[in-house]
Amino acid sequence: MKKGLLVTLVLLVVLTLTACQNNDENTLIVLTSSGYEPYEMVDENGQLIGFDIDLMHAIADYLEIEIVWQDVDFDGIIASLQMKQADVAIAGITPTEARAQIVDFSAIYYNSEAGLQNYLLFDSAQGIAALEDLEGLVIGAQLGTIQAELLQSLSETYGFTVDLRSTNAQIVEEIKSNRIDGLVVESLVANAIMAQNSFLASWLVDVDLGHMYGNAIAFTKDSPWLEPFNEALAALEADGTLAALVTKWFEPDVAE
Structure with a gap:
């Protein structure tokens, strides 16, 4: 009886893990963490909106891929990527040295010393x-x-x-x-x-964090999507899309 129960539990775990994996090469599971306006938040219709959300959709359009959003607590994002529970994360993430030991980062997509004080x-x-x-x-x-x-x-x-x-x-x-x-x-x-x-x-709070300023997209280690995303970011910067999103979502002044 105990052996049968153990086998059943193992099968359930395997089925659950299989269900969580993304087997479609052109569909990426993307993590974000709403409640971080103006980067990512939920509107009155329950839809994710914000600078990061628009940017990810623009990247997806450029690369002709589909994305599936998962809205999670921020402090679990890096660990989720490490365990390969998702493909990508965009959530106003600063690419610190400690985080870079666990995940890979894209090129910086937003960097304003005044805006990130x-x-x-x-x-x-x-x-x-x-x-x-x-x-x-x-x-x-x-x-x-x-x-x-x-x-x-x-x-x-x-x-x-x-x-x-x-x-x-x-x-x-x-x-x-x-x-x-x-x-x-x-x-x-x-x-x-x-x-x-x-x-x-x-x-x-005029204290130097000792980190580089800026936000980057996070990936699982050795992700094949790192270079395509960097190519997309460069293209979106060149054609003015990135600048338009900055104007749309970020006020020019900072809190005082």
Whole structure:
């Protein structure tokens, strides 16, 4: 009886893994993580929209391929690619050295030092103007992000507690409830959050992360799609498509 049950369980696992694999060479499973406006979010109809979403569709059109979206938590994206549960990921991902040990990255598709600076968002009633003002506070960031790394590198020196959550929206709600004092995000995301939450103020966290600026598309290691995607990105830059998407989705100013 136990042996029969074991065989049944093994078959179920095999069937599940087989079902998760993508056997169509012209269809790619693409990971993203909504809730990161203006890069990727869900509209009132439940559809993914945003800069990254439009860019991926433009790449798919250029390469004449189909894509299947999977909306997941950001902190699970790199691990999912490592385990080959998907083919590609686009989610405002910075190609850090640590991540590049696990996945491959495309050429940078968006790089603006001003647009990618980090800002602390906090209730405007609470005056914060320096890192020293963070002592005793609870500061949040999204799990798996370079902003989380930044806070963890500074917390001991400046005496604050780091609280990491799956989404920035969760942290904003905690700020409203006075359970978290601030949220660190890049400036483009800060603009979007502040536009929807007028009680928030912002302060530039002028600390060098030690990372290259910019966003890139992530792939499973040794993916055959890396070079075709780089070719597509170059073509979309040359014909003005990429610039048009930047104009469409990104405000020229940054949070102040």
